[in-house]
Amino acid sequence: MKKILLASLLTSLILAPFASAADYTIDNKGAHASITFKIKHLGYSWLTGRFDNFTGNFSYDSNEIESSKIKVEVDTTSFNSNHAERDKHIRSDDFLNVSKFGTATFDSTSFKSVGDNEIEIKGDLTLHGVTKEITINAEKVGEGKDPWGGYRAGFSGTTRVGLKEFGMKERLGPASTHVELQLDIEGIRK
Amino acid sequence: MKNTADSYGWLSITLHWFVAVAVIGLFFLGYWMVDLSYYDPWYNKAPDIHKSIGIVLFVIMVIRLGWKLSQIQPNPLSNYNKFERVVSHIVHLVLYLLIFVSMISGYLISTADGRGIEVFQLFSVPSIGELFANQEDLAGFVHEYIAYTIAFLVCTHIFAAFKHHLIDKDITLKRMFGRS
Numbered sequence: 132m133k134k135i136l137l138a139s140l141l142t143s144l145i146l147a148p149f150a151s152a153a154d155y156t157i158d159n160k161g162a163h164a165s166i167t168f169k170i171k172h173l174g175y176s177w178l179t180g181r182f183d184n185f186t187g188n189f190s191y192d193s194n195e196i197e198s199s200k201i202k203v204e205v206d207t208t209s210f211n212s213n214h215a216e217r218d219k220h221i222r223s224d225d226f227l228n229v230s231k232f233g234t235a236t237f238d239s240t241s242f243k244s245v246g247d248n249e250i251e252i253k254g255d256l257t258l259h260g261v262t263k264e265i266t267i268n269a270e271k272v273g274e275g276k277d278p279w280g281g282y283r284a285g286f287s288g289t290t291r292v293g294l295k296e297f298g299m300k301e302r303l304g305p306a307s308t309h310v311e312l313q314l315d316i317e318g319i320r321k
Numbered sequence: 322m323k324n325t326a327d328s329y330g331w332l333s334i335t336l337h338w339f340v341a342v343a344v345i346g347l348f349f350l351g352y353w354m355v356d357l358s359y360y361d362p363w364y365n366k367a368p369d370i371h372k373s374i375g376i377v378l379f380v381i382m383v384i385r386l387g388w389k390l391s392q393i394q395p396n397p398l399s400n401y402n403k404f405e406r407v408v409s410h411i412v413h414l415v416l417y418l419l420i421f422v423s424m425i426s427g428y429l430i431s432t433a434d435g436r437g438i439e440v441f442q443l444f445s446v447p448s449i450g451e452l453f454a455n456q457e458d459l460a461g462f463v464h465e466y467i468a469y470t471i472a473f474l475v476c477t478h479i480f481a482a483f484k485h486h487l488i489d490k491d492i493t494l495k496r497m498f499g500r501s
Contacts, residue, residue, distance in 0.1 A: 208455065215433035215457040216368070222458060303359050 152192035155284060155318025157203070159186060163285070163317035166205060174306025180212030189239075189318055191284055193274070196250060199242040203314075205235040207258075226299050232260050240264070248272075252288065261297045265290050267314065277319075285317040324392040327501070333392065334499050336385040343378045344420060347371060348472055372431055373441045379424045386417065398491050409481065416474050423467045429460035 157164050167181040187203035207229045210221055222229045239254035252267040269288030277283050293309050294301050301308045323330040329337075354367035397406050431438050432448035433456035439445050453459070485493035492501055 208458075213434060215436070216431060218434075219430065219457040219461050 152190060152195060152198060153282075154188065154190045154321045156321060157185075157187040157189070158283070158317045158319050159184075163283075165313075165315050166203075167313045167315075168310050169313075170303070170310045171306045173304060178212065180210065180218075182206065182209050183211050184209035187316065189316075191318070193271075196242050196244045199239075199250075201237070201239045201252065201254070203237045203316075205237075207233055207235050225302065226294075227259060232258070235259075237265075237267075250286075256292070256297075258292070259297045259299055263296055265292065269314075282320040283317055284320070285315075287316075288314045290314075324395055326393065327395050329395060329496060329499070330392070331499060332388060334497060336381065336388065337497060339381055340378065340385060340420070343374055343381070344471065344475065347374055347378070348468055348475075350374075351468060369439065370441075372427070372438050375424055375427050376438060376440045376446055378420075379428075382417075382420060382424070395496065398493060400489060400491055405481075412474055412478060412481075416471065416478065419467050419471050419474070423464060423471060426460045426464040426467065430457050430464060433457040433460070 164185075164187075165181055166185055167179060169177045169179040172178045182205050184206035185203055187201065189199065189201035191199045207227050208222060210218055210227060210229070212218055212221065221227055224231070235256070235258040237254055237256050239252050241253045243251045243253075245251045248271040250269045250271065252269050253264060254267070255262050256265045267288040267290045269286050272285045272287055274284035275282070290312050291309050292312055294303075295308065322332050324333055350367060350371050354363065354371060357364045357367060397409075401409075428438065428446075429452070433451050435448045435450055437445040437447040482494045482497075485491050486495070495501060
């Protein structure tokens with residue numbers, strides 16, 4: 132009996148780092164996650180907006196960041212810049228063409244630790260029917276138990292996407308050819 | 322001012338031609354403005370004018386409908402055949418209906434985010450909020466296709482008017498200018 136206990140204790144010690152690699156669901160129910168963007172308006176100011184609806188999962192292990200993964204699906208019809216006429220225009224085939232490309236996805240291919248809590252995430256972004264590799268510069272904000280019996284981890288990341296690279300016309304002027312995307316996500320451990 | 326059994330009064334005539342100019346103007350203005358480039362001086366002005374005319378047209382159309390219902394309608398000319406009597410009546414009815422649908426859908430696009438519509442910078446028509454999901458997209462779809470349908474019906478209407486004037490040589494078109 133003692134031997135079995137000892138063996139199982141040893142096993143769990145050895146396997147401990149692997150066991151902590153956990154799967155998380157992005158908390159869109161509680162809306163502790165957002166995908167916001169900003170683009171320069173005429174070069175004079177920033178225009179910000181967001182995608183209201185998206186889902187995603189990630190697996191993360193602080194001891195073995197390289198094995199982490201994230202996948203996010205964004206409902207492009209939920210584009211919202213707080214201006215109906217602009218939203219309609221951006222959703223039209225002049226830009227996102229959401230009736231044809233209703234979802235955008237990000238599927239990570241690699242995670243690399245580049246400093247204290249800083250991670251470089253590479254992956255394929257499919258937007259407007261075009262798939263391209265992008266790099267997200269992310270930061271782990273924190274992780275730990277929540278007050279309601281769960282466990283959460285949260286990240287913040289930014290990336291820059293060119294309209295032209297994803298097959299959209301640069302019709303907004305020379306200062307507005309790229310969009311800055313910011314992802315703030317909180318995952319609840321499954 | 323009033324209609325009689327065989328002629329339109331001047332108010333009916335004026336309202337008809339005001340609506341004709343506004344509807345045709347709005348169609349071409351709308352068709353042109355949606356493809357303006359972002360740096361075009363008209364990019365903001367053209368939609369503002371389009372919306373302002375639309376609101377004014379709505380008021381005129383309400384007055385026109387009220388006036389029409391309060392008036393007797395001149396009798397169809399005796400040379401009209403059954404087909405012409407029925408089809409012209411349907412086209413007139415559908416034009417009234419679609420012009421209202423078009424104005425309402427246009428209003429719903431611009432006011433989906435709670436912002437009102439500025440009419441020639443004189444006063445503002447308030448928004449009644451977002452009534453259904455994706456309001457600006459659905460209303461936009463309706464607005465666009467209703468506009469093309471109206472354009473088709475207007476062409477039919479004009480074609481018929483000229484047919485009566487040039488081929489049948491009757492007073493259909495003259496009647497709309499107050500002559501007989």
